[in-house]
Amino acid sequence: MSMDSCVLEVAFHPLYYYIDKNPVLLPKNDHLTRLIIDDAHLCLLHAGALATHSFIRRRYWILDGGNVVRNHLRKCNRCFSCKPRPLIQPMGNLPPERLSSAAAFLTTGVDYAGPFYVTSARLRGAVSTKAYLVVFICFTTKAVHLELASELSTPAFIAAYRRFVALRGHPAVIFSDNGTNFVGAHNYFRDLGRLLSTTSARLCDAATSSGTDWRFIPPSSPHFGGRWEAAVKSARHHLTRVIGKQKLTYEEFLPSDFELS
Structure with missing residues (x-):
């Protein structure tokens, strides 16, 4: 017909x-x-x-x-x-760290937000460079700690991680994706622990007492990191609306007063 x-x-x-x-x-x-x-x-x-x-x-x-x-x-x-209905994948079980009570930042997730552009000085013709926010989020309280990194390299992340540890203490467990900077930092701390274990027993005990269990989510699966992905979205949302297109200096961008909860 x-x-x-x-x-x-x-x-x-x-x-x-x-x-x-x-x-x-x-x-x-x-x-x-x-x-x-x-x-x-x-x-x-x-x-x-x-x-x-x-x-x-x-x-x-x-x-x-x-x-x-x-x-x-x-x-x-x-x-x-x-018009068939798509199959909805059932949600898996949350990790035990998301359900158990613990001290703040004892179980932490980490990710990067950015890039943001910072200027070297308040002068005409000053060079602008990229900067990134390192987002640390507590799995128990959802508190967010922000640090600033000048690049995506492993040394820049290690420096930001040390500043975080100096303020919040050593976390027991860290969750992250398989970024090269996170994998590099994990290998660095692992090799450092092996070196201390062969040097002195006292240094080995001090290193293991403050050691951190680093856990990576499966590759190409950002839905496993929904907790820190939501924190990255919130950080970008507020900073974009407060700063806009204005380029801050590195000192002005230091997130010492940006801690969210």
Whole structure:
């Protein structure tokens, strides 16, 4: 059947012109009611529930017609195959660190936000360089600690991490993605622990007492780091609206007063 013939069939259908002030009352659970719904649905070329119900009401009044038409059209195989529902992946269990109570920043997630542009001085023609925010977030209290890094290298992150440890103490567990700077810092601290273990037993005990268990999420799976991704979004949201396109100096950008909670 061509499209033109279908349109003509709808236009000259007896229900199209017959508008009655006293429509025929139909029960909702009846075989005749289902046949009328199927006929109107086919004449309207598989239209939706609202259009089908509006078309039927020109002559028939179905009790609880909106729900009846909607539930009946859900059984249409043609409509279902043209608009399938995607499979929703069930959410996995949260790690135990997200559910247990502990001191602030004892379990920490870390990620980068940026880049932001900083200027070297308040002079005309000063050079602007990139800077990044290192976002540390507590898994227990959702408190956020921000540090500034001049680049994405491992030494820059280690310096920011040491400033964080000086203020918040050594975390027991750190979660992060598989960024090269995070992997480099993990290897650096691991090699440092091996070196201290071969040098002196006292230094080894001091290093292990303040040691940190570094855990990486699976590669290419940012949904595993939803806690710090939300913190990065909040940091960018507020800084973009407060600073705008203004370029601050490195000292002005130091986030000593940016701590969020």
